[in-house]
Amino acid sequence: MAAYLVHNQVAAFGVVGNGNIHMVSAMVEAGGEYTAVRHEAGAVAAADAYYRASGKIAVATTTYGPGFSNALTPLTEAQAARVPLVYVTSDIPTTGARPIDINQRGVLEALGIHHVCLTLDNATTVLAEAFAWARQHSAPAVVMVAHDLCDRVLPEHATTEGHAAAALDEIPLHHPAVPASAAAVSKVATLLSQARRPLFVIGRGAVESGMHESILGMADRIGGLVCTTAWATNSVQSPWNLGIAGGFSHRGRLDLFRSADVVVVCGASLNKLQTRGGGLFGSDATLIRIDSSHSPGGFIRPTHEVHADLADAIPRIVRQLDSAMPNGIHGGLRTTHPTWREDIRELPPCESEEHDPGCFAEVDPSDGRLDPRFVLRRLAELLPSERTIVTDGGHFLGWVPKYLTGPDQHGLIMVGAAIMTIGLGLPSAVGAAVARPERFTALITGDGGCLMAAADAESFLRARETEGHAGRGVIVLNDAAYGAEVHQYSPKGLNEKSMLLEEVDFSQLGAPFGVEGITISRPEQLAEGGELAQFLERQLAGSSAGAAHATSRDTRHGSSHPGPSFVIDIRISRGPVADFLKEL
Numbered sequence: 001m002a003a004y005l006v007h008n009q010v011a012a013f014g015v016v017g018n019g020n021i022h023m024v025s026a027m028v029e030a031g032g033e034y035t036a037v038r039h040e041a042g043a044v045a046a047a048d049a050y051y052r053a054s055g056k057i058a059v060a061t062t063t064y065g066p067g068f069s070n071a072l073t074p075l076t077e078a079q080a081a082r083v084p085l086v087y088v089t090s091d092i093p094t095t096g097a098r099p100i101d102i103n104q105r106g107v108l109e110a111l112g113i114h115h116v117c118l119t120l121d122n123a124t125t126v127l128a129e130a131f132a133w134a135r136q137h138s139a140p141a142v143v144m145v146a147h148d149l150c151d152r153v154l155p156e157h158a159t160t161e162g163h164a165a166a167a168l169d170e171i172p173l174h175h176p177a178v179p180a181s182a183a184a185v186s187k188v189a190t191l192l193s194q195a196r197r198p199l200f201v202i203g204r205g206a207v208e209s210g211m212h213e214s215i216l217g218m219a220d221r222i223g224g225l226v227c228t229t230a231w232a233t234n235s236v237q238s239p240w241n242l243g244i245a246g247g248f249s250h251r252g253r254l255d256l257f258r259s260a261d262v263v264v265v266c267g268a269s270l271n272k273l274q275t276r277g278g279g280l281f282g283s284d285a286t287l288i289r290i291d292s293s294h295s296p297g298g299f300i301r302p303t304h305e306v307h308a309d310l311a312d313a314i315p316r317i318v319r320q321l322d323s324a325m326p327n328g329i330h331g332g333l334r335t336t337h338p339t340w341r342e343d344i345r346e347l348p349p350c351e352s353e354e355h356d357p358g359c360f361a362e363v364d365p366s367d368g369r370l371d372p373r374f375v376l377r378r379l380a381e382l383l384p385s386e387r388t389i390v391t392d393g394g395h396f397l398g399w400v401p402k403y404l405t406g407p408d409q410h411g412l413i414m415v416g417a418a419i420m421t422i423g424l425g426l427p428s429a430v431g432a433a434v435a436r437p438e439r440f441t442a443l444i445t446g447d448g449g450c451l452m453a454a455a456d457a458e459s460f461l462r463a464r465e466t467e468g469h470a471g472r473g474v475i476v477l478n479d480a481a482y483g484a485e486v487h488q489y490s491p492k493g494l495n496e497k498s499m500l501l502e503e504v505d506f507s508q509l510g511a512p513f514g515v516e517g518i519t520i521s522r523p524e525q526l527a528e529g530g531e532l533a534q535f536l537e538r539q540l541a542g543s544s545a546g547a548a549h550a551t552s553r554d555t556r557h558g559s560s561h562p563g564p565s566f567v568i569d570i571r572i573s574r575g576p577v578a579d580f581l582k583e584l
Helices: 002-007 021-029 040-054 066-070 072-081 104-111 126-137 156-163 182-194 204-208 212-222 251-259 310-324 340-344 372-382 425-435 447-452 454-461 483-492 531-540 544-549
Strands: 011-014 033-036 059-061 086-091 114-118 141-146 198-202 225-228 241-244 262-266 286-291 304-307 387-391 440-446 472-478 516-520 565-571
Touching (some): 002 021, 002 126, 011 021, 033 425, 040 066, 040 086, 040 425, 040 454, 066 072, 066 104, 072 104, 104 114, 126 141, 182 212, 182 262, 182 286, 182 304, 182 310, 286 310, 372 472, 372 531, 425 440, 425 454, 425 472, 440 447, 454 565, 516 531, 531 565
Parallel strands (some): 011 033, 011 059, 086 141, 114 141, 198 225, 198 262, 225 241, 286 304, 387 440, 440 472, 472 565, 516 565
8 A cells, every 4th residue: 555655656644553554654664755643633634635735636544443533524524525535544353343443334334435445355456446436536535454454565566566557647537427418508508698697607626627717718708707616716817707606705796696697607516605695696597507516515406407527518518609609799699788798897896885884994893803804905915925825614714715815726725614614724734735835835724723723733833844845824813712603693692601712822832843923913013014024024034935925125036945834823803794604
C-alpha cells in the first residue's frame, strides 16, 4: 500500500496508531508525502480540503476503533459534499473481534459510504480500485485492513506489479459518461432562444468538466447573466457575474436573481443554501438543471432535469442556439426586444444602505465591537492577493464568501458547509496549505470552532521545512459566543448563558510554537497604515507572500524562504445577522 502511494505521489494526512503505523512508516521511509495532524478528524478534513484546493485525491489514515469513530464527522461531510478521498484504516482481525473493536462496516453502511476490505488476494490492487471508485463517483472510499494483516510485507515483485497496474492520472473523473438526449438539448436551446432574462448558474460540476468558460460564452451569446455557487467562486470573470448564488448573495443583486425567466443550473445541486431557502428565483421562472449525477440535497424541484455530462450537453446546446439564432442575439425570436444586458446596462451595486441598512458601519452600535463586514472588506485589501481562504463553520461564514475569496475557483475552501459542522477549520487549512504551498493560506474561523479544533493549531502553524511555503495565518472572528445559536434561539426566549463563551485571547494561540499574534478591536487598527497593516508587513517581509503583498517597498519576487505563521484575534460584534441564518 505504501509503495502504491509513493509511486503515484499521493499526499497523505494522518494520525498514527497500531492500525496504520506500518503503512505510514513504510511510506515515510520511501520518501512519500505524509503530513501528520493531531486529531483523527483532522486527517479526513485535511484530505477533503486538499482535493478542493487542488483537484487531486489525497489519503487520510488513522487507526481503527476510536480512531475510526473520531474520523466520522469529516467523512460524513465528504460524503455529503461529494468529495473524493481515500480513507485507510484497520479493522477487526481475521481471528475475531476484541473489546476495542466496533462494527465499522455496519457504521459505514449506515452512512452510505463505500468501503472495501484488503485481503492477501487483493492487496496489490485494492488501493488502485479505491482511488478509481472515489474519482469516478466523486465520493470517499474507505479501505480497511484486518489488524493482523497490517504488518504483512509482500514480495517486491508483487508490489511493483500492483502499484504500476493503474496510474491515477489515467482514471477518468466521472463514470459512466452520460450523453444528453437530442430532445433535452433541443428543449434547452429553444427555451434559451426565447428567454428574455436568462440566468446561468455555474457550479462545481461545470468547473470540473471544464465547461465554465463555455457557459459564460453562451451567456454572452444571448445577453444573459451568470452567477456561481460558492465552490465555483471566481471560476469566470465577467462584469455580468451576479456573484455567489443563494445565502451568500448580496442583497443589491437579489432583484435580478428573482427577475430571471429562464435559469439554467449547470453542475449544482440546488440545495437549501444555494437557493436561499427556496426563495432565490421567481416562482414563475423556468428552472433547468443539467448535471451528470442525481445529487442529493436538492431543495427546489427543477422544471426540467437533464441528466447528462456537461462536457457533452453544453457544446450541443451552443450549436443548437447557433442554428436557432443565425443572425445573432437580435435574430429570430429576439428582434422585438433588447437583451437583458442591454435593458439593465450594468449591474447595480452589491450593497447599499437601502437594501442593507448599516452595512457600511465600522462598529455596531449595540456593543461597540467591530462590524464583521467592515473587518472582512479590510482583510480582503490587507492579505496577500495570491491566497487560499479556508473557513470553519459558524455565524461568520455568512459574510466570508461575500467579501474575502482567493483569485480563482480553488481560492475558497469551505469544508463542513455541507452538513454545517464547526471545528474542522484548522485541519482543513493544513490540507489546503499542502495542496497550494505557493499561496498564502488564511484560515477564517470563529472562536467556538477554533477552540474545538485547537488540537490541530500546531499542525497548521508549525514552520514548514520545505522552501517556498508562502505563509499561514489564523484569523479568529471572535464574538465570544456561538453566534449562530445566539441569533437563532435567543429570539425564541431560550437562555443565552450556554451560548456565550468567555473572552479568549487568541493572539496567544501560537505562542507555544513561537508564533506571534495580535489583537484587533478598534477601527483605526484596520486603517491604511494602521496597526494590522504594519503587523502584516513585518510578518510577511522576505517571504514569497510578502513579495506579492508589498506595494511600496523594494522586494525580490520569488523568494524561496519559508513563509511566516501568525494569529490575528479580531473582536467582532454579535449585532449583525448573516442572511443565510435567516433562511434556516
